[in-house]
Amino acid sequence: MSSMLFVLRLSILLGWQDVKQAYRRSAIGPFWITGGMAVQVATMSLVFGLIFKADLKHYLPFLAISIVLWGFISASLTDGSNSFINADQIIRQLPLSPFVHTLRAFWKSIFTLAHNAIILPIVLVAVLQPIGLQTLLVIPGLILLALNLNWISMILAIASVRFRDLPPIVTSILTIAFYVTPVMWYPELIGNNTVAHFLLGLNPLYHLIQIVRLPLLNQMPTADNWYLSALFACVGWLVAILVVRRYQHKIAYWV
Amino acid sequence: MMADITLENVSVEFPIFNANGRSLTSRILEVATGGKLDRDPDGRVVVQALEDLSMTIESGERVAIIGHNGAGKSTLLRTLNRVYVPTSGRAMVNGSVASLIDINLGINPEATGRENIHVRAALLGFSKKDISQKIAEIIEFSELGDFIEMPVRTYSTGMNLRLAFAVSTIVRPEILLMDEWLSVGDEEFTNKAEARLMELVDATKILVIASHSRELIEKVCNRVIWLERGRVVMDGPTEKVVSAYFGK
Numbered sequence: 001m002s003s004m005l006f007v008l009r010l011s012i013l014l015g016w017q018d019v020k021q022a023y024r025r026s027a028i029g030p031f032w033i034t035g036g037m038a039v040q041v042a043t044m045s046l047v048f049g050l051i052f053k054a055d056l057k058h059y060l061p062f063l064a065i066s067i068v069l070w071g072f073i074s075a076s077l078t079d080g081s082n083s084f085i086n087a088d089q090i091i092r093q094l095p096l097s098p099f100v101h102t103l104r105a106f107w108k109s110i111f112t113l114a115h116n117a118i119i120l121p122i123v124l125v126a127v128l129q130p131i132g133l134q135t136l137l138v139i140p141g142l143i144l145l146a147l148n149l150n151w152i153s154m155i156l157a158i159a160s161v162r163f164r165d166l167p168p169i170v171t172s173i174l175t176i177a178f179y180v181t182p183v184m185w186y187p188e189l190i191g192n193n194t195v196a197h198f199l200l201g202l203n204p205l206y207h208l209i210q211i212v213r214l215p216l217l218n219q220m221p222t223a224d225n226w227y228l229s230a231l232f233a234c235v236g237w238l239v240a241i242l243v244v245r246r247y248q249h250k251i252a253y254w255v
Numbered sequence: 256m257m258a259d260i261t262l263e264n265v266s267v268e269f270p271i272f273n274a275n276g277r278s279l280t281s282r283i284l285e286v287a288t289g290g291k292l293d294r295d296p297d298g299r300v301v302v303q304a305l306e307d308l309s310m311t312i313e314s315g316e317r318v319a320i321i322g323h324n325g326a327g328k329s330t331l332l333r334t335l336n337r338v339y340v341p342t343s344g345r346a347m348v349n350g351s352v353a354s355l356i357d358i359n360l361g362i363n364p365e366a367t368g369r370e371n372i373h374v375r376a377a378l379l380g381f382s383k384k385d386i387s388q389k390i391a392e393i394i395e396f397s398e399l400g401d402f403i404e405m406p407v408r409t410y411s412t413g414m415n416l417r418l419a420f421a422v423s424t425i426v427r428p429e430i431l432l433m434d435e436w437l438s439v440g441d442e443e444f445t446n447k448a449e450a451r452l453m454e455l456v457d458a459t460k461i462l463v464i465a466s467h468s469r470e471l472i473e474k475v476c477n478r479v480i481w482l483e484r485g486r487v488v489m490d491g492p493t494e495k496v497v498s499a500y501f502g503k
Contacts, residue, residue, distance in 0.1 A: 013374060017366060021365055093354060096378075163278060165279050253270065253339065
């Protein structure tokens with residue numbers, strides 16, 4: 001049936017409206033979003049560049065990509081977990097697929113990412129970062145990241161509509177995750193510490209960030225990065241589908 | 256194509272969670288403390304909105320749902336719209352359903368009238384092509400003129416209603432659900448709106464409307480279902496049920 005197309009189209013339309021909402025009354029329009037992110041990248045690269053005594057030519061592109069990417073991941077998961085709670089009126093009136101609401105949050109963060117990504121070519125050109133064929137791997141990397149974010153959002157959204165204290169917990173966990181995941185620090189910094197290596201390998205966010213970040217820095221993600229990201233997506237979607245089947249009719253009752 | 260509705264022993268129960276029942280942290284604490292922390296571990300109270308309802312509605316029927324506030328009228332409408340899947344029993348609804356229960360649903364005050372038409376029509380299930388075909392007609396019907404490019408927050412209440420009415424009534428479902436008759440206050444607009452609504456109702460095979468208005472029910476409906484506390488008190492031809500409910 002055309003219902004999958006309907007879900008896709010409706011969620012894109014609603015997500016786009018949500019992004020527009022964020023800068024509707026701003027004079028500089030969409031660049032209001034990008035501007036905030038650019039300031040964040042500039043200040044953080046100065047502060048942490050000094051703290052880590054890092055060479056800005058390497059640190060600036062690394063951090064710019066990381067911050068833009070992390071902004072996308074964290075917005076998509078926080079908005080994702082709130083997606084049914086925020087759509088309560090629609091859910092009580094229309095028998096829509098639950099994917100409309102989670103995808104709406106996802107598209108909103110994708111559109112915001114597209115705005116923020118403008119910073120990246122500017123930074124990459126400024127530091128004369130070379131790019132090559134492997135830069136194209138950013139595309140499968142992003143797709144794999146998106147697939148993962150979507151199943152996590154679906155499970156979080158269902159759990160959040162039942163347990164209303166979950167969204168703030170998600171926010172707190174993301175704050176912790178920001179520090180334990182190599183977002184603003186180089187993964188190489190952990191050196192030869194085997195325990196730290198092992199723990200980092202267990203962090204799915206690490207692999208998901210690597211498969212997008214490394215291609216943009218003209219490097220190859222490791223095979224482990226790819227395998228584990230793909231495995232995480234497959235297992236995650238399997239669980240998410242079971243959860244949706246079990247609970248989708250409860251959402252209208254809980255919201 | 257026939258449209259019909261069959262409810263078999265339908266019950267709809269809402270869990271009412273207290274603060275603890277809604278909280279994941281207190282759930283975890285409960286497990287950690289062996290459930291002794293909270294005297295009411297589940298914190299669960301169930302409200303029975305519909306209880307063991309059975310009915311059949313055939314094509315051609317114009318059904319009014321009456322009953323006092325909290326009788327389950329809205330819950331029944333939402334069950335027919337497949338928003339609530341019954342907690343027990345079966346609800347079989349054959350035919351396309353549209354609901355005019357809240358015509359302001361999805362209207363964003365910051366967006367322009369035109370943007371709102373697109374969103375609202377998409378929520379109603381219209382494709383992009385359908386919308387671009389109908390948008391001129393919708394704008395004309397709403398009499399908003401150039402205001403259609405302005406944010407809805409700048410509209411008067413009457414303009415707001417006209418927009419919501421114009422876009423919501425483009426649906427042509429087989430089963431139409433309404434919560435009270437739509438009245439569009441504006442004096443001049445009323446006649447036009449009335450005609451459009453009648454046309455819409457005439458085109459549907461089944462109408463189910465929750466109403467408190469005797470006049471409306473007698474004018475439009477040929478069957479009345481009287482609900483009280485989620486159960487059917489009386490179900491029959493308009494005249495009989497109406498005089499029992501409202502008095503002679």
